[in-house]
Amino acid sequence: MTEARSKHRTDGQATRERILEAAGELFAADGYAQTSAKAIAERAEVSLTLINYHFDGREGLYRAVLIEAHRRLAKLSDLRDLAKSELPATAKLRVLIYGLVRPATKRQPGWHINVLAKEIFAPSTHFPFLFEAEVPAKLAIIKQVLSDITGIPPDDPALVRCVISVLAPCSMLLVAARGAPGPLDEVRRMPREAIINHLHAYALAGLEAIAREHGHRKPPRSDRSGAPRRAATSRSTKSKN
Incomplete structure (x- = not known):
């Protein structure tokens, strides 16, 4: 039985x-x-x-x-593991960017990307359900990462603007039509690592500027791996000595 x-x-x-x-x-x-x-x-x-x-x-x-x-794009369990990890916040940001750029640069990104793209460009009556079910918990983790980088409290409206500024370029690569001539398709054909490095550096520069504007601490610049440059420089100095 x-x-x-x-x-x-x-x-x-x-x-x-x-x-x-x-x-x-x-x-x-x-x-x-x-x-x-x-x-x-x-x-x-x-x-x-x-x-x-x-x-x-x-x-x-x-x-x-x-x-x-939405779960195929970003699993809450993966984001929670990232949040709990000992990676510096700048490296966590790089992981987040990688998670969006990777499917965006695939030749066949999967049906989940196309479904989300259609829903973003022409929201159905079911979009609020998706948002309420999947977005708040994931957004809270992303905001905390950006808060750790900038020193801006998670509940500050400025941090929401930071989230949009950081994620928007990645999202455009994800949902824009493939094969259509233009800069987005040109970028998709570039080496993935180059795209990630650029978006990561661009995001950190913007976050640094916003942190200064709000009078918070200056976030550390990062090397290509996402680790703070100050730590990398320190290790280099020790090895020379």
Whole structure:
């Protein structure tokens, strides 16, 4: 009896994941409005009854796809691990930038990127649900990293502006149409490390300027690995001695 129940749960989870994957691919290609539950059922090779059983219909399925898409882009558990790590804040910022640049520079970024792009450029009525479910906890971690760099308290409105300034260039690389002529596509074809180095240095310079403007401590400049230059210089001096 126990084995039968376990197999049923495993089969049910596999079916749910298959539906989610099929829906993600179709929503990414055609958008929410143009994707029917019937089309999803056919692609996933399941009945409409199973879609209703696992997701309570097309709306529930789309919300599940949005949640999955956001988690594929940035897992809360990964961000929490980063926050708890002993890396300096400047290095944590580099990790955050890498996490956005990496999928942005892939030839095939995955359906989750296209789903999020469509939702950003033409928000559906489900966007507030996605925001409330996924964004606040992740945003709090990002704000804390920027607060550690600038000395600006996390609840200061200036830090929200810093978040936008740091993440906007990465987000544009993520969601802008691929293959269209222009600077964004040109940047995507550049070496990934060069893009990350540039965005990291650019972000740190801006954060340093905002920190000075607000009378807070000056954040340390970082080397290409994200470690503070002062520490790197100190180690270099010791090795010479």
